Amino acid sequence: MRHCIGPRRWEKIRSAWPDSCTLFRFCSARENSTLRLVIDFVFVHNSRMSKNEITPDLLSACLQRHFGEASKIRLEAVRTGKFNSSFFATVDGRELVLRIAPPKDSVLLFYERDMMKQEPEIHDLLLMGPRIPVPPIIVFDESHELVDRDFLIMERLPGHPMCEATACDEEAIFQEVGALLADVHRLTAAQYGYLGPHRPMTPQPNWNDAFAIMWRKLLDDIVCVGQYSDEDRTFLLKLLDHHLPVFSRQVPASLLHMDIWQQNILISEHGVLTGLIDWDRALWGDPEIEFAVLDYCGISTPAFWEGYGQARDASPEARIRNTFYLLYELQKYIVIEQGRNNDSHKARQYKQQAFQCAQHLLSS
DSSP states (O other): OOOOOOOOHHHHHHHSSOOTTTEEEEEEEOOOOOOOEEEEEEEEEEEHHHHTTHHHHHHHHHHHHHHOOSSOEEEEEEESSSSEEEEEEEEEEEEEEEEEOTTTTOOOOOOTTTGGGGHHHHHHHHHSSSSOOOOOEEEEEEEOOOSSOOEEEEOOOEEEGGGGGGGOOOHHHHHHHHHHHHHHOOOEEBBBOSSSOSSSSSSSHHHHHHHHHHHHHHHHHHHHHHSSHHHHHHHHHHHHHHGGGGGOOOOOOOEOOOOOOOEEEEEOOTTEEEEEEOOOOOOOHEEEEEEEHHHHHTTHHHHHHHTTSOOOOOOOOOOOHHHHHHHHHOOOOOOOOISSSSOHHHHHHHHHHHHHHHHHTOOO
16 A cells, blocks of 8 residues: 655645545555556545545446456546536546536436436537537446446546636637637527436427526526525516517527536646536527626636627617526526525525516516
């Protein structure tokens, strides 16, 4: 057995994490006549992982199920990302990412349940083109034979999240993101909504019907966690009904990422964009809803629009749509904070912000 991290390096890593996190170090070695397996593993402990017993042995079993026996496996918990349990894995020198979906009994938004199922198809589609930097997904395992959740294994792209960069040309990166998303938005489908095999909704023939269903399902989720009353739900449903004519227009069913922020933009040590990751929330619909997410995450800068190559609609109707799309993004955090983080205070703050936005729509 050998130490995977020396004491000095361990203390440096430990000091970088919040006090609320508990870090554990695991090293193990197994020997027999044919195999020496070394697992180096940095594990971020939280209630989800501990409850479901995600251990080095389980992770190595997932990898060896699909790659066979390996002489050396190294595992390290991915610091970014909170929805899935993700790990960098090196299997006999091959750099991979292992991602395990959340438990089935987690409190999830309607479109989050089983959403990992749509990632292989989306990655395959994006990889057919020459520009979009996404990793090939090598394995998608929904057998639940080793772990009671779906998991996937994909190639690890070079680079690190933009949010971890010490220095980079932010505007140049955002300009490239704009150009890449313009290409993504040119990919279209015949129907609208969440179209993946996880089937959180019935696909619709037009965007306004699709968005009305999405809006209703999101409000239902918030009622379920106890933050919206039936009266709140009715008020917000009627608010959309009143403004639904501004959604009734010809718009392509574009592929939308719906989660572009600095954590999901990978860049190299030289500041070159190397990846756009985490496509599990993707849907097909009006690109303007993607713009609202970009607004919320601070990505839609002038440089982004220069890269995107198309002026944004600034009409009064577009501003109304944008407010609803912003509300669609904002309100999901009510469910996340109340249902997953058990933080009623933050959930109420998001509710207050949502109703402040909604009040502006009453006079529109």
